[in-house]
Amino acid sequence: MIAICNPNNPTGYILTNEEMNAIINAAEGVGAWILADEVYIGAERITDKETPSFYGRYDKVIAVGSMSKAYGLPGLRLGWAVSSSDIIEKIWRRHEYTTLSTSIFSNNLAALALSADVRPRLIQRIRNYIRKGFPLLQQWIDQQKDIFQMVPPQAAAIAFLQYQLDINSTDLANKLIQEKSVLIVPGDHFGMDKFIRVSFGCPQDYLKEGLTRIQQLVTEIRAKKK
Ligand SMILES: Cc1ncc(COP(=O)(O)O)c(C=O)c1O
Incomplete structure (x- = not known):
């Protein structure tokens, strides 16, 4: 798999069509x-065109979606898998074994969220968060290019930043939690030290405060080294 x-x-x-085809060919x-x-x-973020699914391009695909990200409704605890009917049948059995059923309340709210009327509004809402938050992050990076480098994300409210500091990414993440009450994901979790994953899809004041605190810690780390 x-x-x-x-x-x-x-x-x-976001994968290009050619890259998607290359993956399908390899599979x-x-x-x-x-x-x-x-x-x-x-x-x-950079386009209004929705990313195409792998489903329908090749027989052996299981495509997974969720209410948590683009719809901003993680509390519903609801997602879906799309595949051939025999695979879906097997997934159903496992789903029953682990959770039995999703709540009927979540099901009804998700159906409302995915309806033709509401879905575009939710998608717009998340895109607004992402598109308003990103320039703040970019500005923040521009002020400290010697420390952080970023390939701008094309989608999602997260960016993977490479950093030039003499500290392991898990240690950096722990220091941020303990000393600044800021939560980021260390690159170690993705098998890539010297990177951190930050989120920028939040209200502007909240984001600014988080970035300021990261900057404070970075300054402190650098000052100690000297
Ligand atoms: C890429 C990706 N897939 C799946 C999930 C899990 O989504 P859910 O909260 O709907 O279980 C996450 C959540 O962080 C995610 O980032």
């Missing part, structure tokens, strides 16, 4: 399944 996340977590990258060559985590579809 090839597990892929598109748009990607942690980079926010087809060995008869592999593609598990496509597509929870960030709808959360595009």
Whole structure:
């Protein structure tokens, strides 16, 4: 199985058509399944075009979506898998075994959220958060280019920042929690030290405060080194 996340977590990258086809060709060559985590579809930053699904492009695809990201409704605890009916049947059995059922209340709210009237408004809402938050992050990076580098994410409310500091990413994350009460994800969690994943899809004041606190810690780390 090839597990892929598109748009990607942690980079926010959106695969091109050619890249999607190359992955499908690689899978087809060995008869592999593609598990496509597509929870960030709808959360595009640089385009209004929704990212296409892997589903329908190749027989052996399981496409996974969720109410948590693009719709901003993680509390519903509801998502979906789209695949061939025999695979879905097997997934149902496992779902029953682990959770039995989702709440009927969540089901009804999700149906409302996905209705033709409401869905576009929710998608717009998340895109507004992402598009308003990103320039703040970009500005913040521009002020300290010697420390942080970023390939701008094309989707999602997260960015994967490379940093030039003499500290491991898990240690940096722990210091941020303990000393500044700021939560980020260390690159170690993605097998890439010297990166951190930050979120910018939040209200502007909240985001500014978080970034300021990161900057404070970075300044302190640098001052100690001297
Ligand atoms: C790429 C990706 N897939 C899946 C999930 C999980 O989504 P949910 O909260 O709907 O279980 C997350 C949540 O962080 C995610 O980032």
